[in-house]
Amino acid sequence: MLFLSIADAGEKIKDLVMAGLGPIMETNWNMDTILTLSFDIIIQVCATILLFVVVRCFLWKPITNILEQRREAIDKSLTDAEEAKNNAVAIEAELKKELDQAKSQIKEMLDKAEKDANLKRDAIINAAKEDAKHRLENLELELEQEKKSMEKEIREEIVNVAFAAAEKIVKKEINQDKYLDVVNDILKGANE
Numbered sequence: 001m002l003f004l005s006i007a008d009a010g011e012k013i014k015d016l017v018m019a020g021l022g023p024i025m026e027t028n029w030n031m032d033t034i035l036t037l038s039f040d041i042i043i044q045v046c047a048t049i050l051l052f053v054v055v056r057c058f059l060w061k062p063i064t065n066i067l068e069q070r071r072e073a074i075d076k077s078l079t080d081a082e083e084a085k086n087n088a089v090a091i092e093a094e095l096k097k098e099l100d101q102a103k104s105q106i107k108e109m110l111d112k113a114e115k116d117a118n119l120k121r122d123a124i125i126n127a128a129k130e131d132a133k134h135r136l137e138n139l140e141l142e143l144e145q146e147k148k149s150m151e152k153e154i155r156e157e158i159v160n161v162a163f164a165a166a167e168k169i170v171k172k173e174i175n176q177d178k179y180l181d182v183v184n185d186i187l188k189g190a191n192e
Contacts, residue, residue: 161186162186164186165186
C-alpha cells in the first residue's frame, strides 16, 4: 500500500519523536540520569555560546567587512556605470545636435551652391542672349550695308545700261517702234 492511514501516520510520528528524545522520555529518572542530562545541556549551551562568540569575533566581523567593502565597490560600480550612461546620453545628444547642425550647414551650402549655379546660368544665358542680339544687330547692319551696296551697284548698273541703251537709241533712227523694241530688250536684259 502506497499511502498510510491517518492513524498509522500518527503512530509512526510518535515512534520517531520518542526515538529522537531518547533518555528524556524514559520513565526511570534517577539522579545520575538527571545530572548527566543537566551536565550535557550545560555543555551544549556553553559550546553554542562559545561557538557564537568565536563566529561573531573571528568570522562575523571580517565577513561583514568584506561584504560591506564588496557592497561599496558594487555601489561605486553602479554609480560609475550610471555616470557613464549619463555621459553617453549627453555625448549622444551632443553628437545628434552636431549632426543636425552639419546637416543644416550642408543644406545651406547646397542651397547656396544651387542659387549661385542658377545665377551663373542666368548670367551665361543673358550674356549669350546679349551676344546673339549684338551679332543679330551687326548682321542686320551688315545686311543693310550689303543691301545699300547692292542697290548702289544695281543703280550704277541700271545707269550704265540706260547709257548703253541711250547710246543705241541715239545711233538708230528715231523710230517709235524701234525705240520701244530697244527699251523692251533693255528691260528683258535687266530682268535676266
